[in-house]
Amino acid sequence: MRDRPAGPRLRIAWVEEWMSTLAAEILPGLADRHDVTYVTAGEELPAAPFVRVVxxxxRRHMNLAGFGLSRQVNRLYDDGLIDLAMVWASIGFGLRRVPFINLEGTSVYAEIELFASxxxxxxxxxxxxxxxxxxxPEMACNRRSARVIVPSGALKRDIVRLHRLPEERVAVVPHGAEPEHLACYAQREPGPRPGILFVGRLHFRKGILPVLREFVRRREIDADFYIVGDGPDRAAVQEAAAGDGRVKVQGTIGRETLKSILRATQVFVLPTYYEGFGLALLEAMASGHACVCYDIPGVREVLGDCGVLVPLGNAAALVDAVADLVRDGPRVAALSARAHERAGRxxxxxxRSAIERIVRETFVGLESGARSRPRPAPQSQAGESGPEFRRT
Incomplete structure (x- = not known):
């Protein structure tokens, strides 16, 4: 029987456009100890005992989805059904009156600043x-929130700088490695020749297209290159890979297929220009890959000294590092073991423990500050159309 923390059972709305990895990992435990309403525009639901789903x-555009979800959460608060909200990825920028915690996985503002430079x-x-x-929307959500939770110190520095927040308002809670990915390390099934892996969105921000073109140009690299993911650069990736039997463009695949590829490959590449954390990197480390990445703060924080870092944007240097690893089995094995051990931390x-502690601290602080401010009376009247509630 799990321990139940001291303190009141809070009424929380978790708000996101579609189900995130963070929600899938955090909400089952959080909803067991608190009354959680899940507010989403997506179809998938975390496996959690919600009191209701809204x-x-x-919507085609994030802004329209954000306004719609925010309106429903505003109504929940005005009707006295929630105490506070937890918002993923700034989707709650339209919240009014509702006290909330913003959970950020990245900063698009920082990415735009980088690419504009x-x-x-x-x-x-x-x-x-x-x-x-x-x-x-990111700026509005972070500035209005009672607290901000981010997965890395690098992202915290960007959020504090760009949105002019006091450092104590932003908490760092790293994401975790899943046991099934850690288990892949002992289940490795290498193929007849080395395997290289990229997992991520096929988009210029992820930097995969220049790396793929450089790899295709380097015919002497005797390895298979698996590219997993989809996105606006899919056609360009397929065009670059055409005629090269080493390149395996996988598109979007299921978890079991991904685990099979993780077990069969040895080198992971992450040529992204910006990362708030790098969950795909952590999964590759957990499953035992020698990782080659651009040297950026978010990646450096997760990878430590357990992989190879090359200058940002230098696709030729990244492919050079991959080529060296493909020819050096003992070095790959050593880096893989170190990455796996680090991922386990x-x-x-x-x-989960850290986020719940922050939620409780935030609620106590909000209650202390609001004792002299009465809650607004419920505004919805009988007969008015409300949000679509579905109890689970």
Whole structure:
């Protein structure tokens, strides 16, 4: 029987556009100890005992989804059904009156700042739509939130700097390695030749296309290259890989297929330009890969000295490092063992405990500050249409 923490049973709304890995890991335990309402526009639900599920409409644009979900959470609060909200990835930028904790996995604002610095000033106008659709909601959500939770110190520094928040308002809670990925290390099934793996969105921000083109140019590298994921660069990736039998473009695959590929490959590449944490990197480390990545703060924080870092944006240097590893089995084995051991230190149990502690501390602080401010009376009247509730 699990220990039940001291303190009141809180009424919490967890808000996200679609189910995140964080929700799948955190909510089963949180909903066992608190009354959690899950508010989403997605179809998937975490395996948690929610008191209700509130469905929002799927929207093409994040902004429209955010306004819709925020409106439903505002109503829950006004009707006295929740004490506070927990918002994933700034989707609650339209919340009013509702006290909330914002959980960020990355900073699109920081990404836009980075990419804008890499182009001439007259081309920076192309980043304006990204500022409107993503960066401004991120700014609004972080500045209005009672607390912010991020998975890395690197992301905390960006959030504090960009949104001018006091450092004590932003808490670092690293994500965890899943046991099934850690178990892959002892179940490795190497193929007839070395395997290289990339897992991520096929998008210019992830940097995979220049690396793939450089790999295809280097015909002497005797290894298979598995590319897992989908995105707007899918057609360009397939075009670059055409005619090269070493490259295996997998698209979107299921968990079991991914675990099979994790067991069969030895080298993982992450040529991303920006990461708030790098969950795919942690999964590769847990399953025992020698990892080759661009040297950026978020990656450096997760990987430590258990892999190979090359200068940001240098695809040729990254492929050189991969080629060296493919020819050096003992070094791959040593890096894999160190990465696996380091990944085991990242615990979802620790993350669950830390997040619940922050939730309770935040609630106590909000209650102390609101004693002289009465809660608004319920505004919904009989006969009004409310959000779609489904008890689970």
């Amino acid at each position: 469905r929002g409409r799927r 890499l182009v001439p000033w007259y081309r920076r106008v192309h980043f304006l739509p990204g500022l409107v659709h993503y960066a401004f 990242f615990s979802w149990d620790d993350a």
